[in-house]
Amino acid sequence: MIGGGLAGLSSAVALAEAGHRVRLLEKRPHLGGRAASYVLPGGEHVDNCQHVTLGCCTNLEDFYRRVGAAEKIRFFDRLLFSTPDGQRGTMESFALPAPLHMALSFSRFPLLDWADKFAIARALLKIATNGGHPKDISNDANGITMLAWLQKHRQTEGAIRRFWEVILVSALDEQLDRIDARYGIDVFWKAFLSTRAGYRIGIPCVPLGDLYDGCKEAIRMRGGEVLLRAGVRGFQVAGNQVTGVEREDGSVETADYYVAAVPPDILPELLPADFVARQPVFLNLRNLRTSPITGVHLWFDKKVMHEPFLTLLDSTTQWVFNKTQLNGETQLNGGSIEARGQYLQLVISASYRLVPRSRQEIIELCISELRGVLPAIRDAKLVKGTVIKETSATFSPAPGSDQWRPAQKSPVTGLFLAGDWTSTGWPSTMEGAVRSGYLAAEAILSDLGTPHKFLQPDLPAEGLSRIWASKS
Numbered sequence: 001m002i003g004g005g006l007a008g009l010s011s012a013v014a015l016a017e018a019g020h021r022v023r024l025l026e027k028r029p030h031l032g033g034r035a036a037s038y039v040l041p042g043g044e045h046v047d048n049c050q051h052v053t054l055g056c057c058t059n060l061e062d063f064y065r066r067v068g069a070a071e072k073i074r075f076f077d078r079l080l081f082s083t084p085d086g087q088r089g090t091m092e093s094f095a096l097p098a099p100l101h102m103a104l105s106f107s108r109f110p111l112l113d114w115a116d117k118f119a120i121a122r123a124l125l126k127i128a129t130n131g132g133h134p135k136d137i138s139n140d141a142n143g144i145t146m147l148a149w150l151q152k153h154r155q156t157e158g159a160i161r162r163f164w165e166v167i168l169v170s171a172l173d174e175q176l177d178r179i180d181a182r183y184g185i186d187v188f189w190k191a192f193l194s195t196r197a198g199y200r201i202g203i204p205c206v207p208l209g210d211l212y213d214g215c216k217e218a219i220r221m222r223g224g225e226v227l228l229r230a231g232v233r234g235f236q237v238a239g240n241q242v243t244g245v246e247r248e249d250g251s252v253e254t255a256d257y258y259v260a261a262v263p264p265d266i267l268p269e270l271l272p273a274d275f276v277a278r279q280p281v282f283l284n285l286r287n288l289r290t291s292p293i294t295g296v297h298l299w300f301d302k303k304v305m306h307e308p309f310l311t312l313l314d315s316t317t318q319w320v321f322n323k324t325q326l327n328g329e330t331q332l333n334g335g336s337i338e339a340r341g342q343y344l345q346l347v348i349s350a351s352y353r354l355v356p357r358s359r360q361e362i363i364e365l366c367i368s369e370l371r372g373v374l375p376a377i378r379d380a381k382l383v384k385g386t387v388i389k390e391t392s393a394t395f396s397p398a399p400g401s402d403q404w405r406p407a408q409k410s411p412v413t414g415l416f417l418a419g420d421w422t423s424t425g426w427p428s429t430m431e432g433a434v435r436s437g438y439l440a441a442e443a444i445l446s447d448l449g450t451p452h453k454f455l456q457p458d459l460p461a462e463g464l465s466r467i468w469a470s471k472s
């Protein structure tokens with residue numbers, strides 16, 4: 001197994017559970033890949049970026065359960081929104097069947113006007129009554145963008161800016177005019193319309209790195225091992241078969257099966273150049289574009305926020321997470337910042353416009369936005385601030401992008417692929433990564449003649465959504 005992100009870890013754990021000895025080689029000194037955490041020199045644990053999951057992410061939940069991390073995720077039923085001047089609105093589920101479970105809080109939501117709400121309700125109904133597959137979207141390269149679909153369904157400017165954009169830019173890390181409508185509609189069907197529990201937001205209450213503690217044990221129990229700082233320089237290929245991997249220290253490892261769970265821009269570099277040039281599967285990977293996410297970490301000398309997290313409307317800042325409250329004071333403050341202080345983590349997805357800006361400018365912009373949302377900031381001192389720009393955070397779910405995503409069984413004998421970018425039907429998320437890992441494990445086991453199912457089904461549609469899904 002090459003790569004210790006969620007794809008590599010989930011595949012390794014699944015194969016170990018099926019009784020196989022797995023050796024996982026990870027280049028960095030820690031596990032988790034893009035969903036990892038570090039310890040700063042002052043002792044604070046900092047996530048690469050805040051990561052959240054949703055109730056509809058059934059495979060990630062299954063993986064956390066397998067490695068004993070499920071208890072480290074806290075689920076919230078209330079989504080809290082704020083305007084720049086601090087007006088709040090909530091969305092939550094009430095005792096009505098899907099897809100009407102959020103209708104009451106939606107109708108009372110104060111941050112959208114009635115024209116916006118009618119337009120949104122009409123479009124949501126279109127998605128729900130078609131069981132998540134409206135006839136006017138296609139799964140092929142000719143797919144339309146989400147923005148085009150919304151315009152076609154006469155969405156108001158307010159509905160697009162304060163509803164569709166807020167949810168989809170965060171969920172898919174891309175702007176509406178670059179998202180394939182198939183992906184956008186899937187988010188609403190799976191998270192908000194098909195079931196009552198799909199939208200529940202799960203937030204780790206430990207640093208991300210702590211979620212993977214159980215992986216090493218699961219792999220070791222079957223005689224395998226996890227090696228950190230063990231980068232791979234390349235695959236050795238003879239004919240159409242992988243015969244070994246060369247590590248960065250020059251040593252060569254051999255195995256019955258190889259899983260490449262590295263990012264899509266790295267994989268072709270690990271294969272012989274002439275081989276890549278002959279294989280469209282590897283050549284096509286360069287067509288997958290990426291989009292950025294910016295994380296802003298702010299430590300204040302006093303408490304400035306009472307909610308666990310907030311979604312901001314009409315702001316550059318999209319999410320604010322109260323890390324002190326979510327993770328517990330002692331652990332996060334690491335003793336270095338007084339317990340009465342507070343650590344906030346801000347997330348900005350599809351942050352194209354922030355990429356060229358300096359870290360200081362970004363911090364100043366975010367704090368100026370937060371002053372209206374969290375007035376206590378005006379009397380607080382910023383003790384420390386840092387910005388993490390991930391310029392290639394996720395692959396962009398552009399129309400037609402699915403055609404470049406390869407299956408987990410590669411055209412090379414012995415080589416299997418895992419990664420959120422492989423063909424899973426899901427966007428670039430932790431759920432997509434775990435699905436890919438399970439699919440790679442399933443492909444190896446069927447190659448061995450011992451098929452096994454790891455992939456978990458989606459949450460079953462409920463209420464009216466179930467009836468509509470069965471007819472579509």
Ligand SMILES: Cc1cc2nc3c(=O)[nH]c(=O)nc-3n(C[C@H](O)[C@H](O)[C@H](O)COP(=O)(O)OP(=O)(O)OC[C@H]3O[C@@H](n4cnc5c(N)ncnc54)[C@H](O)[C@@H]3O)c2cc1C
Pocket residue numbers: 002003004005006007008025026027028031032033034035048049050051052053230231232233261262263266293294295390392393394418419420421428429430431432433
């Ligand atoms: C800033 C940010 C915020 C995000 N927020 C969310 C979120 O809230 N919710 C969500 O679901 N998803 C989120 N994502 C997406 C999520 O992190 C990814 O989809 C997922 O972690 C991808 O896992 P992966 O295993 O496919 O790839 P990666 O995590 O990229 O793992 C690849 C691994 O391969 C290793 N590697 C590379 N080259 C070599 C080599 N030569 N030898 C050995 N090892 C190598 C890397 O070090 C890495 O550990 C976010 C991503 C980012 C960047």
